[in-house]
Amino acid sequence: MAFIAGAGATNIDLLYQGMERIPDVGEELYCKDFSLQLGGGLPATLINLGRLGIETKIATELGNDIFSNFARERFAENNVSPTNLYDGDGIPLNITSAIILPQDRTFFTYGKGTIEPDDKAKEMFYNIAKGSKITMMQLGGFLDVYKKLHDEGTILVLDTGWDDEMSFDKYNDYLEIADYYTPNQKEAMKISGTDNPKDAAYALKKYFDRVVVKVDKDGCIGIDGEEYFFVKSIDEFNNVDSTGAGDAFLSGFMYGIFNGYSLKESVLFGNFTGGKAVTAVGALSAYLTEQELLSLKDKYVHLI
Numbered sequence: 001m002a003f004i005a006g007a008g009a010t011n012i013d014l015l016y017q018g019m020e021r022i023p024d025v026g027e028e029l030y031c032k033d034f035s036l037q038l039g040g041g042l043p044a045t046l047i048n049l050g051r052l053g054i055e056t057k058i059a060t061e062l063g064n065d066i067f068s069n070f071a072r073e074r075f076a077e078n079n080v081s082p083t084n085l086y087d088g089d090g091i092p093l094n095i096t097s098a099i100i101l102p103q104d105r106t107f108f109t110y111g112k113g114t115i116e117p118d119d120k121a122k123e124m125f126y127n128i129a130k131g132s133k134i135t136m137m138q139l140g141g142f143l144d145v146y147k148k149l150h151d152e153g154t155i156l157v158l159d160t161g162w163d164d165e166m167s168f169d170k171y172n173d174y175l176e177i178a179d180y181y182t183p184n185q186k187e188a189m190k191i192s193g194t195d196n197p198k199d200a201a202y203a204l205k206k207y208f209d210r211v212v213v214k215v216d217k218d219g220c221i222g223i224d225g226e227e228y229f230f231v232k233s234i235d236e237f238n239n240v241d242s243t244g245a246g247d248a249f250l251s252g253f254m255y256g257i258f259n260g261y262s263l264k265e266s267v268l269f270g271n272f273t274g275g276k277a278v279t280a281v282g283a284l285s286a287y288l289t290e291q292e293l294l295s296l297k298d299k300y301v302h303l304i
Helices: 042-051 066-077 119-129 143-151 168-177 185-192 197-206 245-258 263-277 290-303
Strands: 004-007 011-017 033-038 056-060 080-084 094-100 105-110 134-137 155-158 210-214 219-224 227-232
Touching: 004 042, 004 119, 011 066, 033 042, 033 066, 042 056, 042 066, 042 080, 042 134, 042 245, 056 119, 066 080, 080 119, 119 143, 134 143, 134 245, 143 155, 143 168, 155 168, 155 245, 168 185, 185 197, 185 210, 197 210, 197 219, 210 245, 210 263, 219 263, 227 263, 245 263, 245 290, 263 290
Parallel strands: 004 056, 004 134, 011 094, 056 080, 134 155
Antiparallel strands: 011 033, 094 105, 210 219, 219 227
16 A cells, blocks of 8 residues: 655644743743644644545654653554654653743743664664655655665655755755755745745756745745746635644645645645644644545635
8 A cells, every 4th residue: 555654753742822921930820721732843744644544654753651652642543653763761752832822922842853863763764664655854864765765766755944054055965866845935045045935946946847835824836847836825714823834735735746636736735734724723733634625626726
């Protein structure tokens, strides 16, 4: 059976809502709402893909702590099969406490951010990703695995996130083997050294025949061969919390690529899943089923 794979750190979010301000040092305030959720990043994208009916596999680090057990349960109920790369006694996840205020938010996080794989971890990831139709790429220690999968014909989708020093030269090894790269407009302009998203998209043609640049709440730019296009967002989704919108976009986009849809259709799917994600607080609170996604496509096919 075809599947999608990826390797990345698992993130846990503790979300505090219903406070008017952040407490000062020595103060204690009570909030009205609290939730414990899996956070954003690669695991969130794989979970959203699992919710769309695609088998997904993740190589990650999980311990014997309550947060790791919570993550295992969330993976299991969302069609994601985890392979554990961690054998220590600590808490190997990233755990973020987010205080969400009416007009702003603040975060503090425990963890190391990313996985730092040794040779054993790289081999374990390769063994689960081998044969995947698509593998998600992240910057870090798995480049040799991505190169091997690329040579074997796996479709590679790169998502980098922001980096103050991002450039074509710095990311060249990843860009050369990726089939798709999905930056937002700020990332695309930074990496390409351009000052507008359209020029950034054309600069990315250096590496890609099929280019995608997310233009935040407005929609998404695409270039397919020689055709430039723009797929706008839809208005029916009310923005409550933008956390996880990029991860959700990526799930819809990869759903389209996985199932053989055109680049325009895949971008449209991404706009749907990204738009739905912002309608509730948390990276994974609001999502679409496959049936809902396909119904939206029928409703908004005129956008492409």
